[in-house]
Amino acid sequence: xxxxxxxxxLLKVQNLSKYFxxxxxxxxxxxxxxxxxxxxxxxxxxxxxTTLLNCVSTRLEASAGxxxxxMRDEKFRSLFDLSEAERRFLMRTDWGFVHQNPADGLRMxxxxxxxxxERMMATGDRHYGHIRSTAIEWxxxxxxxxxxxxxxxxxxxxxxxxxxxxxxNLVTHPRLVFMDEPTGGxxxxxxxxxxxxxxxxxxxxxxxxxxxxxxxxxxxLLSHRMMVMKDGRVIEHGLTDRVLDxxxxxxxxxxxxxxxxx
Amino acid sequence: MAPLVVRNVGKSFTMHLRDGLVLPVVDxxxxxxxxxxxxxxxxxSGAGKSSLLKMVYGNYAVDRGEILVAHNGETVxxxxxxxxxxxxxxxxxxxxxxxxxxxxxxVAAVDVVAEPLIVRxxxxxxxxxxxxxxLARLNLxxxxxxxxxxxxxxGEQQRVNIARGFITEHPVLLLDEPTASLxxxxxxxxxxxxxxxxxSGVALLGIFHDDDVRAEVADRIVDVTQFAPGRLAx
Numbered sequence: 104x105x106x107x108x109x110x111x112x113l114l115k116v117q118n119l120s121k122y123f124x125x126x127x128x129x130x131x132x133x134x135x136x137x138x139x140x141x142x143x144x145x146x147x148x149x150x151x152x153t154t155l156l157n158c159v160s161t162r163l164e165a166s167a168g169x170x171x172x173x174m175r176d177e178k179f180r181s182l183f184d185l186s187e188a189e190r191r192f193l194m195r196t197d198w199g200f201v202h203q204n205p206a207d208g209l210r211m212x213x214x215x216x217x218x219x220x221e222r223m224m225a226t227g228d229r230h231y232g233h234i235r236s237t238a239i240e241w242x243x244x245x246x247x248x249x250x251x252x253x254x255x256x257x258x259x260x261x262x263x264x265x266x267x268x269x270x271x272n273l274v275t276h277p278r279l280v281f282m283d284e285p286t287g288g289x290x291x292x293x294x295x296x297x298x299x300x301x302x303x304x305x306x307x308x309x310x311x312x313x314x315x316x317x318x319x320x321x322x323x324l325l326s327h328r329m330m331v332m333k334d335g336r337v338i339e340h341g342l343t344d345r346v347l348d349x350x351x352x353x354x355x356x357x358x359x360x361x362x363x364x365x
Numbered sequence: 366m367a368p369l370v371v372r373n374v375g376k377s378f379t380m381h382l383r384d385g386l387v388l389p390v391v392d393x394x395x396x397x398x399x400x401x402x403x404x405x406x407x408x409x410s411g412a413g414k415s416s417l418l419k420m421v422y423g424n425y426a427v428d429r430g431e432i433l434v435a436h437n438g439e440t441v442x443x444x445x446x447x448x449x450x451x452x453x454x455x456x457x458x459x460x461x462x463x464x465x466x467x468x469x470x471x472v473a474a475v476d477v478v479a480e481p482l483i484v485r486x487x488x489x490x491x492x493x494x495x496x497x498x499x500l501a502r503l504n505l506x507x508x509x510x511x512x513x514x515x516x517x518x519x520g521e522q523q524r525v526n527i528a529r530g531f532i533t534e535h536p537v538l539l540l541d542e543p544t545a546s547l548x549x550x551x552x553x554x555x556x557x558x559x560x561x562x563x564x565s566g567v568a569l570l571g572i573f574h575d576d577d578v579r580a581e582v583a584d585r586i587v588d589v590t591q592f593a594p595g596r597l598a599x
Binding site: 137138295296298299300306324326327341342344345348349351352353356357360 | 382470
């Protein structure tokens, strides 16, 4: 996995907190993300990892803290102060969001090709022939046969839907991709294929990504760095293989020792 | 300065699931590895040899001390480096042949081997052809090259691992029992490859349980039992 050497991070998050009434979603989370870097956020259900992802990706309003993103013009902008139009533009061009359930990230009643093409049109591409050929190319990259381009995702298996969702997200060459349990709910063989695919795409395109997962094996395969969350807080943070092989915190040791060995 | 210098390194494990039991591993570790030299860590099983190698690779954290690595013309303390710096060190300066291959589903052996070169920006075809050369040299049957190594035998996986570790020109190379499950022919190949690394100025640090191999490759032996911590709290 390659990391592009740059001095400036792509994203800077500081003291981010989200409360649901008196309940803590996530509290006081700070991290930076550099181009080409994959950060895994792990923890059990309810640990706050998806809340964190949703706040950083501006899908959910944070209660406190800041998140700054380096835009394509190299200027840092506060994500929480963007106008709705700017936010939407970022979401459909510079960012991708891969949902656990592909139905949340796809339009289920339009064709596979249109699902990919729609993102391209959002970035200003109007040439039908180019859109279709790029869509075919991307379906190939995610291993969906060309003759399925006119089928609706409703007719696809879970693994194919997930691969289509990835194609739809990556076709605009985003610089940052958010992934929420990208392999959750898939058979292990399908999971392996998807992981291999994601790993290759992340390396080839030099993407930065934040991957939320409760699966430590997925985190090991995909990420450079890892944050372990518990009760809304980051309790351990570091190089992925070090956190997994030499965990320091009691909770991380428990998580790692709970992995089933095959 | 030597490409790898270890100074006053100490390490213990705190087992929170065992009521905070503290297992001291090593203390006051001091040694260096010069360019063109192969230093072998000696001592019985459980003395901390593998742990020490993992600390030098950044896989295990250290409690104290410095691990100074020559990196792109500078000296970087890996012991206190942030994750990004450790990743850069691994990409450019410090290679590691682990005892066991951690396989990735669906990735072919030849691509597993070529990856460290591609990550460093090499052309894909050049990296793949270099990978094939190494696999051929290590006598891995050609029919296996395009298969993922998950189902390979121990010796076959180890050769994939060795090829992957040797493919780059890292100035520091760590070897954790690279010849453990190899036959005599392939052991000889690895010994020759180590000699070539030495000749090209690489600093090698390794663990070899096989006496013959150790005698052939070692310039110096650092006895790890001298770093045994005093019996501390338990």
